[in-house]
Amino acid sequence: LCCANIAIAEDAPSLTERQAQTVDRLIDAGLEDDVAWEVLESVTTEVGPRLAGSEAEARARDWGAAKLKQLGFKNVRIETYEMPYWERVKEEAEIVSPFPQPLIVTALGNSIATPEGGLTGEVVRFRTLPELQAAPETGLEGKIVFVDEPMARTQNGSGYGTAVQKRSQAAVEAGKRGAVAALIRSAGTDSHRNPHTGGATRGGAPTAVPTAALSNPDADQLARAVNRAEGPVTVRLDLQVKTAESVTSGNVIGEIPGKTDELIVVGGHLDSWDLGTGAIDDGAGIAITTAAAKLVGDLRGKPTRTIRVVMWGAEEVGVYGGAAYAEAHKDEIDKHIIAAESDFGAGPVWRFDTGVAEAALPKAEVIEKALRRLAIIPGDNHAHGGADIGAIRGLGVPVAGLVQDGTDYFDLHHTPDDTLDKVDPAALRQNVAAWAAFIYLASEMDGDFGRLPVAQEE
Amino acid sequence: LCCANIAIAEDAPSLTERQAQTVDRLIDAGLEDDVAWEVLESVTTEVGPRLAGSEAEARARDWGAAKLKQLGFKNVRIETYEMPYWERVKEEAEIVSPFPQPLIVTALGNSIATPEGGLTGEVVRFRTLPELQAAPETGLEGKIVFVDEPMARTQNGSGYGTAVQKRSQAAVEAGKRGAVAALIRSAGTDSHRNPHTGGATRGGAPTAVPTAALSNPDADQLARAVNRAEGPVTVRLDLQVKTAESVTSGNVIGEIPGKTDELIVVGGHLDSWDLGTGAIDDGAGIAITTAAAKLVGDLRGKPTRTIRVVMWGAEEVGVYGGAAYAEAHKDEIDKHIIAAESDFGAGPVWRFDTGVAEAALPKAEVIEKALRRLAIIPGDNHAHGGADIGAIRGLGVPVAGLVQDGTDYFDLHHTPDDTLDKVDPAALRQNVAAWAAFIYLASEMDGDFGRLPVAQEE
Ligand SMILES: [Zn+2]
Ligand SMILES: [Zn+2]
Ligand SMILES: [Zn+2]
Ligand SMILES: [Zn+2]
Structure with a gap:
């Protein structure tokens, strides 16, 4: 059942002058960001490979929780689940x-x-x-x-x-x-x-x-x-x-509390394949979204909505973290205004896609226009949001896609060669800038993004 | 003791019209050569890694002898020697x-x-x-x-x-x-x-x-x-x-008999490190020199001098093949007019160096000018000729260097990544063309290249 077509069209939204200035300042700050690199260097060096369900992934969770606290995130916790193991x-x-x-x-x-x-x-x-x-x-x-x-x-x-x-x-x-x-x-x-x-x-x-x-x-x-x-x-x-039939894995969560309990959910997956150190898959996604959320959190005053960063566990071997998140948070699923995952390497964002109710498309357009100075073009409304977002999208949560250039991604993906030296610091910063602008606007703009049709299977 | 300075200057040499035409035809043929690729694909695929002293290097010798015979070389033989082994x-x-x-x-x-x-x-x-x-x-x-x-x-x-x-x-x-x-x-x-x-x-x-x-x-x-x-x-x-203290290795030799028993010696080394399949180090050198010598052998009539192709063994672990060759051939060392090894990958030749008596430099200049159409520039007279040539150069044999572009060579050198896909067929052909011209002119031009000072140690 799709309700998008019968939604009542809202007035074309626009940003206040202050919001427009803030977006510009966030983008400027993103383009000079060093936090994402520090997060990425830290996880790839201090944890290294972090196979889902392994002792290394457990160390990665401890690393993630400590890092989020160190960066000033609140309500930092690890939400565990059980999963089968293969090595x-x-x-x-x-x-x-x-x-x-x-x-x-x-x-x-x-x-x-x-x-x-x-x-x-x-x-x-x-x-x-x-x-x-x-x-x-x-x-x-x-x-x-x-x-x-x-x-x-x-x-x-x-x-x-x-x-x-x-x-x-x-x-x-x-x-x-x-x-x-x-x-x-x-x-x-x-x-x-x-x-x-x-x-x-x-x-x-x-x-x-x-x-x-x-x-x-x-x-x-x-x-x-x-x-x-x-x-x-x-x-x-x-x-x-x-x-092994069952081992413990988990998602690491941290928040920038907003004035409301409505949620903007962003993140990447914490686990990596064992062969490399998971720099482009998906240390970069964690680094980008964490750094971008921190930039929004560093603004004066609370954001309107709560920004939740999730480092999902066990994506590579069957998206267990994404499923566990949806199960654990189904009672607050209506609070999820929009969700997006960064999980396609560290190349620059070149397109902004959405998967939102049609009535909300004018808002998506406002965001897209704010991203233009980063050489990002408008995309379509068929975004899937990322593997770890799939389960909550199936529960009706709208999604966005900050689409990265993946021309070289599959040169490195899932190989020993997925290491920090492959990441271009300038492209990483461009990502931080785009995500900071997206997170801020998703939090501050009036109205929500509607709901997506609920998947039959859930 | 250096005799170069007291040599009597010869008349400036020049090519006959027929020689000049033949050089041009050889270069044309080299630029369309498929033999080098076939040799290179054959050794890297059918033998693969061929560590000095190993059973795989022994298979490579059998491969080399069979390949030289198949391509029409004469006096094909394997000259063995003993060496220590490390694996x-x-x-x-x-x-x-x-x-x-x-x-x-x-x-x-x-x-x-x-x-x-x-x-x-x-x-x-x-x-x-x-x-x-x-x-x-x-x-x-x-x-x-x-x-x-x-x-x-x-x-x-x-x-x-x-x-x-x-x-x-x-x-x-x-x-x-x-x-x-x-x-x-x-x-x-x-x-x-x-x-x-x-x-x-x-x-x-x-x-x-x-x-x-x-x-x-x-x-x-x-x-x-x-x-x-x-x-x-x-x-x-x-x-x-x-x-192991002592195992058998060997050099593989094949010839295009000339009208005289004077020798032009070219080749590459047959052994490779064990990690890759030895495409750029040094399958390419073997392929290039074999294909180039064959082009000269395919001309109507015998060359003036005998063209000897040597696939040296056990270069990587201490240049045992080069030393054994010098020892085995010291009695005919004066027959060696000039020698050159190709052992720097498969990039294009960009410079022509020599290590010849000064009196012979005008002849080197004639060769260099014939190579100009291949985008090869004149070099100097400090060529070392290649690791496997070192021992005979020490006995006074003049050398040449067809210097390859090695900008990317050390991306691959001695790694598992030294494989056939890294070789550019066009660059391989340019090498064949240059070597064919060099071999032909070294064989046909009047006079020799003098002698180099004999090294003290030998
Ligand atoms: Zn991934
Ligand atoms: Zn992956
Ligand atoms: Zn070599
Ligand atoms: Zn080597």
Whole structure:
């Protein structure tokens, strides 16, 4: 049921002169911000990798709570929940014949293990996932499926959709056909020997067979080996994993109390994959939103609405933090005026999207115009808000999207190379400026953003 | 004793019209060459990594001999020699406290092992090797020295000199002062989590303590950890290696017989470090010189001089192949008219250097002018010819240097990332064209290049 179309149009909103001046001052301050870098350097250095459910993620929560307090946030707390655990223990692969040599792979999240010592099989290469899906339902018995589909480089990350299909479906489709394992070309756009992990779906995908990603150069190499070999190419794959049915994870929350208990919710996810130090995914999102909220909090007087920063836990492995937040806060869900997550790296914001009631679009336009000086263009009203926002959006909470340039994002995403040196301080500041302006206006402008249709499933 | 200055000046040489036309045809053919790529793809795919003295290097020799025969070379043979062996078995490092997290390291060639299970020590950071060298001769007992000196990016590779000093001296200087291990920032110019190995010196450097290179992002991280920690930063390092006193290695040789037994010697080194597949170091050198020699061999009629292609073994770990070649061929050393090695990646040649008797400089100028259409400029007469040429140059053999653009070479050098996808086919062809012209002219021009002073040590 959608109520947007029947909402009564409001008068075109506009900013007071004071509000317009404040936005400009916030943007100026954002462009000189050092807090985001400090937060980002701190979490990537002092915590480092922080796999969902791990002891490192627990240290990250303590870090997050301490950091929010240190920066002056109020009502700082950790809201815990339970979740299943998956961890890589060993990942080795090699071409056994005819061209013996190691291959660099990484296990995909939630992959089952191979037998101890690994398994060996002949490689059958499929150029794309659809090619595998179109293959007969038998005939791959004992084989290792290799899905070699490359990923498109795009500004808005739209190449990721089919890449995720490959990552999550290769093992299932391979298993269906009798294969013993599935290798994929990394869901990534770089040419370095850092394979891209990822791919766990919530609750454990039915990955019928063990599955790992080859770095892109290793996928090139395996494809060449298959093409140059006169007979079969045999690969040995050894994946060992550790799992637990239930471990504790949590969301870290801090607030800038407003004059009202209406909420503007912003944040990023605190967990990272284990391979890198989670600088672009998603230390940057945490750093940007924390620094931007602090800039608003540093203004004289309380904001009208309460600004809530959430560092969600366990996003990578199934968005457990986002779901737990929605469950824990469902009684105050109507207080959530708008929510937005920063989780697409540290590239500059180039577009402002919303997912709000149609009646509120004139307000979105006011925000968008305030962002123009940051080289941000108007987007559409189809924003999803971010993975961790999905659950509360499903409960009707409007969302916004400060869309970042992700042209290079998938060079680094989910690899060992996701480290602080990849972040451009100037682009990070541009993000802080945009988020500060957005948070301030969402808090101060008259009226709300309406409600979104409630999802059937919740 | 230098005889160059007292040589009698020859008449200024010039090419016949037919020679000039042939050079142009060779360059045209080189710019459309597919042989070099095929050779390079073949060795990097079908052999892959080929550590000096390993079973993989033995396979590479068989590959090389078969490839030379297949391409029509004559007198193809493998000339073996014995050498000591060093192989990495395990390399792990982690920050233990106060910021526990893994660090990506690689053992440096010839490093001794740590005790089983590793060693743990407090990190003492030196910004440069000279800082360590200036430190008192005591005071580092039980410590892990970290030499954080960065490497300069240059076109001609001149940043490598001080980087090699750091790589080979850190462990010695650390050991002198009582330290238990030495970590260095990789001798490399990239920012990826692929550490750069290298550094073995012939016969085993007296690396008093175990030593490894951190990838550049990991060196950044360790430096930040040291700066941010309130107390000591403790690291655990576990390096295990395998060594053998004597194993067999060898040079692979093939020839295009000339009308005379005078020799033009060109080539690259066949061995590679174990981490990558040796595409730029030095599959490219082998591919370029083999393809160029073949172009000359494909001309109608025999060349005047014999063109000898050598794929030297065991360069990386102490230039054993180059030394063995000089020893094996000392009786025919006077037949060596000129020698040159390609061993600086696959970037375009931008300069033509020589190391010839002064009386022969007019001939070098003729060659240089023939290369101008390939955007190659005149260099100097200080060419060293390449590591594997060092020993025969020491016996008086003149050398040439087709100097490649190495601006990006040390992004990849000695890392897992040294793979085929990093090679630009157009630049590879430009190399083939330049080498074909050089080989042809060195073979066909009247007169020789004189002799160089014989080194005292040989
Ligand atoms: Zn993320
Ligand atoms: Zn992610
Ligand atoms: Zn080399
Ligand atoms: Zn080398």
